[in-house]
Amino acid sequence: MFDDAPPHGWRVRHVAHYVPGMTVIDAPTSQMSADERRVAELVDDLLTSFPPATTDPTVFLGEQFDRGLAWVQFPEGHGGLGLTPKLQKQINERVYAAGAPNPMYRNPIGHGMTGPTVAVWGTEEQKSRYLRPLFTGEEIWCQLFSEPGSGSDFAGLSSTGVKDGDEWIVNGQKVWTTLAHLSRWGLLVVRTDPQAVKHAGLTAFVVDMQAPTVEIRPLRQMTGEAEFNEVFFSDTRIPAEEMLGGPGDGWRVSLTTLMNERVSIGGTIPTKGSGTISALTAAWKSVPEDRKDPALLDEVMKLWARAEVLRLTNIRANQNRKMGDPGPEGSIGKMASADLNKDVLDLAVTLLGPEGMLYGDYTMKRPRFSSDTDSVQKAFLRSRANSIEGGTSEVMYNILGERVLGLPGDVRVDRDVPWSQVPRN
Ligand SMILES: Cc1cc2nc3c(=O)[nH]c(=O)nc-3n(C[C@H](O)[C@H](O)[C@H](O)COP(=O)(O)OP(=O)(O)OC[C@H]3O[C@@H](n4cnc5c(N)ncnc54)[C@H](O)[C@@H]3O)c2cc1C
Numbered sequence: 001m002f003d004d005a006p007p008h009g010w011r012v013r014h015v016a017h018y019v020p021g022m023t024v025i026d027a028p029t030s031q032m033s034a035d036e037r038r039v040a041e042l043v044d045d046l047l048t049s050f051p052p053a054t055t056d057p058t059v060f061l062g063e064q065f066d067r068g069l070a071w072v073q074f075p076e077g078h079g080g081l082g083l084t085p086k087l088q089k090q091i092n093e094r095v096y097a098a099g100a101p102n103p104m105y106r107n108p109i110g111h112g113m114t115g116p117t118v119a120v121w122g123t124e125e126q127k128s129r130y131l132r133p134l135f136t137g138e139e140i141w142c143q144l145f146s147e148p149g150s151g152s153d154f155a156g157l158s159s160t161g162v163k164d165g166d167e168w169i170v171n172g173q174k175v176w177t178t179l180a181h182l183s184r185w186g187l188l189v190v191r192t193d194p195q196a197v198k199h200a201g202l203t204a205f206v207v208d209m210q211a212p213t214v215e216i217r218p219l220r221q222m223t224g225e226a227e228f229n230e231v232f233f234s235d236t237r238i239p240a241e242e243m244l245g246g247p248g249d250g251w252r253v254s255l256t257t258l259m260n261e262r263v264s265i266g267g268t269i270p271t272k273g274s275g276t277i278s279a280l281t282a283a284w285k286s287v288p289e290d291r292k293d294p295a296l297l298d299e300v301m302k303l304w305a306r307a308e309v310l311r312l313t314n315i316r317a318n319q320n321r322k323m324g325d326p327g328p329e330g331s332i333g334k335m336a337s338a339d340l341n342k343d344v345l346d347l348a349v350t351l352l353g354p355e356g357m358l359y360g361d362y363t364m365k366r367p368r369f370s371s372d373t374d375s376v377q378k379a380f381l382r383s384r385a386n387s388i389e390g391g392t393s394e395v396m397y398n399i400l401g402e403r404v405l406g407l408p409g410d411v412r413v414d415r416d417v418p419w420s421q422v423p424r425n
Pocket of ligand 1: 148175178
């Protein structure tokens with residue numbers, strides 16, 4: 001079912017951990033700390049017992065999970081060893097260098113966002129049930145937050161959950177749900193207390209995406225593809241034990257998801273000159289010598305410098321995170337990478353000349369990867385979404401303005417009013 005290679009050679013977004021060409025850390029040595037050594041020995045055992053070249057990818061990932069090498073910071077028995085997340089880099093570098101499958105390609109929303117949310121908010125039963133098949137890619141996940149009337153203002157959402165004995169009955173519509181058409185499970189947030197202020201009346205659930213009361217309709221994008229969907233819930237019954245956190249915890253649960261989403265989207269640290277900027281340098285090299293003028297080169301170099309500044313900012317952010325200060329860098333990386341991707345691909349298409357206008361056949365496809373891109377032209381079209389998905393750039397400016405620069409806050413007239421009394425269309 002899955003192709004574990006990146007969808008194409010030069011550009012993969014939404015992948016937080018794997019960077020082609022990164023340095024490989026050696027096998028166990030005497031200079032390592034006890035934790036590093038433990039991890040290195042487990043990786044050795046994994047790679048020796050299940051060589052990636054000859055092991056079915058699902059089996060390999062299951063073995064990686066069982067050894068606690070999936071998300072090393074998660075508790076033992078749930079894909080981790082309860083160690084610092086720093087050690088995941090050591091694991092990833094070694095397993096990817098050995099040709100191991102990347103769980104992020106198989107299940108991007110699950111691996112980057114809903115898995116970490118289940119780990120923080122799930123019960124023991126939920127963690128045991130969901131995390132392993134999520135990591136192996138046997139069960140794909142989607143994130144059901146946005147609604148037609150609530151995207152940036154996601155806390156104002158209107159889908160409802162009403163308690164009925166040991167179940168909750170859900171009604172409403174979600175939108176832009178990436179990969180819902182492939183998903184086994186969804187992380188759903190609905191309003192369970194309309195009398196509470198908007199952030200306080202939300203509750204999160206794990207929902208069965210294959211239930212007959214869940215209807216999934218494709219939404220077609222400017223690339224011609226439909227990677228996302230509208231999802232309709234009509235009296236969908238969810239068992240009470242599928243709640244994540246308690247009633248009213250939905251906002252806090254979703255903050256865990258959104259923090260992971262921003263880092264997952266914007267926090268990738270490519271090697272120098274790799275990532276999206278490599279599309280531009282490749283396009284520049286393909287320009288015939290008689291069309292290479294200094295003004296164009298100047299534009300290429302400005303973008304190259306911006307890409308390098310973002311790369312260094314993400315390295316600094318990573319180091320701050322390791323020292324326990326998550327800070328605002330998730331929003332900086334998310335915002336800066338959106339603008340940069342768009343500008344880089346804009347110029348790359350320009351450099352291609354008339355060829356830059358040629359693009360496929362617009363046949364509607366249902367991609368398996370949320371960021372499938374197989375040409376510069378397609379990447380250019382897809383990059384328009386970068387400043388919308390995972391929170392718009394304007395919302396990121398607000399976060400940075402208010403929380404970092406201490407500027408006066410956005411006007412929020414509905415914050416202290418019961419949701420049921422907030423005027424809406
Ligand atoms: C490719 C893609 C994939 C997505 N996948 C998912 C998914 O899997 N699950 C999911 O739940 N959602 C998903 N989304 C939805 C995404 O989170 C929303 O589109 C986004 O949060 C913006 O919401 P909106 O589209 O309703 O726009 P709106 O919130 O209506 O915003 C419209 C415009 O107003 C601006 N604006 C809004 N509020 C403010 C403010 N306070 N200050 C300044 N400007 C403001 C916005 O920046 C924007 O320009 C996806 C979106 C895209 C594009």
